[in-house]
Structure formats: C-alpha cells, structure tokens
Amino acid sequence: MYLIEWGLWKLCTESEVERSATEAETNSDKHISDVYETELDEEMHFKRVSKSPRTRGPVFAINDTFLEMRCGASEEKRGLITIATLGGILPMLLTITFGAIAFLYLDIKDPSAISFTSALTTIVMTLLDITLIYLYFRYGFQLTRLEIFTSRHLLIRFNRKTQQVHLHRPQYCGGIVTLPWKSTGSTATYPEDDSLSHGMRLGLVWHPSRTGLPHMESALLGKQGQGGSELRDEWEFIRRYMEEGPDAIPRPRLSTQLPSPIQAFSAQFEGMSRFLRNSSWLFKVILLMVWPAFVILGTAHWVSLMLCWRPRWPKVIREAGLPGKPVPPLTTLADYPPDVQERLLANADRWQLKPGKRPEKEPRSPHARSAKNEARS
Known part of the structure; x- marks a missing residue:
C-alpha cells in the first residue's frame, strides 16, 4: 500500500487551488x-x-x-484496498454492466417486444453503467492502483x-x-x-x-x-x-x-x-x-x-x-x-530551512518556568 x-x-x-483548499480546511498554512x-x-x-x-x-x-x-x-x-476493490467495487460494476448488456441483447433479439418501459430501462441501465465506470476510473482507480x-x-x-x-x-x-x-x-x-x-x-x-x-x-x-x-x-x-x-x-x-x-x-x-x-x-x-x-x-x-x-x-x-x-x-x-x-517550485517554500537554532520552548508549569528563569540568572 x-x-x-x-x-x-x-x-x-x-496546485495553487488545491493548496488553498487544504490550508483553508486545516486553518493553517504550515x-x-x-x-x-x-x-x-x-x-x-x-x-x-x-x-x-x-x-x-x-x-x-x-x-x-x-x-x-x-x-x-x-x-x-x-x-485492505484489494478487499474493497475485488469484494465490492468490481462485483458491483460487473453486475450493472452485465445487466445493461442483457437488456440490450433482449431488445436486439426481439425488437417486437420493445416497449416504452423496457427501452427506458435499457437506457437507464446503460447510462448508469457508463457513469459508474467513469467515476471509478476518474476517482477510484487512483486508490486501487496504490495496491x-x-x-x-x-x-x-x-x-x-x-x-x-x-x-x-x-x-x-x-x-x-x-x-x-x-x-x-x-x-x-x-x-x-x-x-x-x-x-x-x-x-x-x-x-x-x-x-x-x-x-x-x-x-x-x-x-x-x-x-x-x-x-x-x-x-x-x-x-x-x-x-x-x-x-x-x-x-x-x-x-x-x-x-x-x-x-x-x-x-x-x-x-x-x-x-x-x-x-x-x-x-x-x-x-x-x-x-x-x-x-x-x-x-x-x-x-x-x-x-x-x-x-x-x-x-x-x-x-x-x-x-x-x-x-x-x-x-x-x-x-x-x-x-x-511548476507545481514543485510553487510548493518549495514548505521545505525551506529556518536560520539559526530552534528557540527553546517555555515550560508550561509555572514552577518549571520560575526554576528555568532562576537557572538563567
């Protein structure tokens, strides 16, 4: 994975748009x-x-x-992705695809039996199949190929x-x-x-x-x-x-x-x-x-x-x-x-080194803070 x-x-x-959206979601640019x-x-x-x-x-x-x-x-x-893909996504796509093909085959085999309802069902099944296949390869396949x-x-x-x-x-x-x-x-x-x-x-x-x-x-x-x-x-x-x-x-x-x-x-x-x-x-x-x-x-x-x-x-x-x-x-x-x-250069500021040495954090406890101040003096 x-x-x-x-x-x-x-x-x-x-991209600039994606980075702005990410920073808006996290409410931070760091x-x-x-x-x-x-x-x-x-x-x-x-x-x-x-x-x-x-x-x-x-x-x-x-x-x-x-x-x-x-x-x-x-x-x-x-x-985990294999289970989701082979156990859920692909069976669903195959089922809808075979269903659309079956409706098309019946309409072609027996044109006289075509009614408004059967034609509408065939069109809906075909469009649904095309839409799901498009959505998978547009958005889902990039996750599938991680595994x-x-x-x-x-x-x-x-x-x-x-x-x-x-x-x-x-x-x-x-x-x-x-x-x-x-x-x-x-x-x-x-x-x-x-x-x-x-x-x-x-x-x-x-x-x-x-x-x-x-x-x-x-x-x-x-x-x-x-x-x-x-x-x-x-x-x-x-x-x-x-x-x-x-x-x-x-x-x-x-x-x-x-x-x-x-x-x-x-x-x-x-x-x-x-x-x-x-x-x-x-x-x-x-x-x-x-x-x-x-x-x-x-x-x-x-x-x-x-x-x-x-x-x-x-x-x-x-x-x-x-x-x-x-x-x-x-x-x-x-x-x-x-x-x-272009995008690598646009995000290059994420990796810039800070000059000098990291400043020491102030202790959260008042007692620790006073002890630290005494040690400094």
Whole structure:
C-alpha cells in the first residue's frame, strides 16, 4: 500500500487551488514542521551509531556493487484496498454492466417486444453503467492502483561504487529518482530516540538544501521496529555497506520478489513479536478469536502481490558501477514534466530551512518556568 508515498508526492505537487483548499480546511498554512539549519547539520552525519549492524529485511540483493531493499510505509495494511476493490467495487460494476448488456441483447433479439418501459430501462441501465465506470476510473482507480495493478514493491538501491541511492516508485508516487549518498539523512542516529522506534520503520530523507531539488525526498525502509536500537542497527548496516563495503557487515538472508504467501501473512505481525511474547494470556486468547480476520487480510495481501508486476530498473541503473558503464545522472528539476516542475517550485517554500537554532520552548508549569528563569540568572 503506497498511501503515504502518494500523499507526500501530492503534497509536493499541489496546485495553487488545491493548496488553498487544504490550508483553508486545516486553518493553517504550515503542514511541515520547521527545520532549522543547526538541526540538519547535527542530525545528518555518517558516524558509527551502533556496534551491531544488522538488517531485518527484506533484502532482495547484495553484492560488491549494490544493496537492494524493500521500502514502503504500510506493508502490514496491504490487502485492505484489494478487499474493497475485488469484494465490492468490481462485483458491483460487473453486475450493472452485465445487466445493461442483457437488456440490450433482449431488445436486439426481439425488437417486437420493445416497449416504452423496457427501452427506458435499457437506457437507464446503460447510462448508469457508463457513469459508474467513469467515476471509478476518474476517482477510484487512483486508490486501487496504490495496491494492485502496479509495481509489486517500492525499492531502494544503494550503489557503493557510484555512491548513489536510487528510489524505485510509480510515477504517481514520485517516480524513479537518483540521489547522492552523502545527502542522505536518517531518523535513527541517536540512542535517545530508541523509545520512539516501536512500530516505526527506518526513515531516510533527502533535504532540498542537500540535493538541489525543490522538494523533500523520503523513504521508509524494511520492517517495523520493536523498540530498542533496531532502527540504529539497520542504519548502521546500510552505512557500513556504503562506507566500508560488504565485508564489514554480516551477510543478510535474501528475500524473493515473487508473490510469496509467507511475506503476505507475516507482514501483519511486523514489529509485534516482542510484544506478543510479553503479552498476557488474555490478549493471546483474543487474538485466537479474531484469527479469521488475519486470514482474510493475509489472503488479500497475497492476491494484491499476484495482481502486481515486478519493478524493473532502467538500464543505466542496472549497469551502474560496472566497468566501463556510465554513472547515472542525479535527478534534477529538469527531469520532470513542465507542469510538475511548476507545481514543485510553487510548493518549495514548505521545505525551506529556518536560520539559526530552534528557540527553546517555555515550560508550561509555572514552577518549571520560575526554576528555568532562576537557572538563567
């Protein structure tokens, strides 16, 4: 499910009318938290952050040239749109379509039996069918393709020979981009953030001030964390691969890009194994009572994988790092269509850095505020 990636790209490419409507609904023109120059300088570094580099996958390929992993924000929820589409929308469209065709067939087969009522019914059924099909492809298909009839996975490829990072996404989620490795920021660099990692994925960001693009790029990697230092371990795994090579990290187990039922059913429990081990017996009994829901969602997840196709990199990226092959050019604003360029530039102010350092917040408690003032004096 590419809902978050789709939403972020829409945020980057909103038209003036859409942005005004969004700001009117939220009663604010600030959608993105302010980022200060000093914060970006402090948080974006390539120092060692863990003594135990490891990845929880899925890793699709690793060699001396590149490391390829799955990315995407909501794999554990994949299957919900498939259920809605295959269980609700498509049956309704097919029923109305076959009904309209049946009425037309009867009128053509026996013209003498045509009456005003039957002719009116045929016209109404046909118009209703055309209207519903139009509304689905105009408004509904953009949601359907977030999960089925699209690329099977979002991919990220780290090429250590060219020192580049490649993101593979559908066009409606930002498309395929090439970014410099040294402009990569990570959400897992400090131990004090470990408590926030439960249920989260490793986030990588590329700020416009480092890439030259007018918008922010981001990717959420692998599986959900279970707290502790898992996300820092995963970032350290990637960092060491890019900085030191594959010999500096443990060999990961490779996953398949085929539509595996194991991946489909296990995704529902990402980030929960530690919680389930420590949960009470009552909670485990409740889980046993709702197991049919997990079976339905897992089956829908598997179906969605089978109704998608394996993503394929452009030739220049597949050959990047090989002897005598060209280095892929970094993505620039000129790589986008003119209308997309215009919208990206119109929303560039969302990502501007604030100068200096973030001001300290005033304590809410009067006692804490007085203590802070005494410390200052």
